[in-house]
Amino acid sequence: MAERVSGPYRGYYVSAAARLIQSPDPAGGEPGPPIYVGTVSVAQGGPDNVHRFEALVDLGEQQRFATEDEALGHVEQAARAYIDRLLQNN
Numbered sequence: 001m002a003e004r005v006s007g008p009y010r011g012y013y014v015s016a017a018a019r020l021i022q023s024p025d026p027a028g029g030e031p032g033p034p035i036y037v038g039t040v041s042v043a044q045g046g047p048d049n050v051h052r053f054e055a056l057v058d059l060g061e062q063q064r065f066a067t068e069d070e071a072l073g074h075v076e077q078a079a080r081a082y083i084d085r086l087l088q089n090n
Helices: 068-088
Strands: 002-009 012-022 034-044
Touching: 002 068, 012 068, 034 068
Parallel strands: none
Antiparallel strands: 002 012, 012 034
16 A cells, blocks of 8 residues: 655645555456555645545545555545635635
């Protein structure tokens, strides 16, 4: 698993992670090739701050990635877009 923390972005830190998993076979036969899945969390005041929040963030149609960097970049960008929408509504 790969993880990176970036920020601050508009007062928030973004922690993005990518994990290699075996892709399932939709037909129920042999598993497909390994793929990466990405997750993200957002915190205010620093990446180790206990004041964190969780929210469902729309990652778009692409949820599986060929490389760690693709997964990390995509979920980090989705988190930044979420932060932009969050601050726009306040």
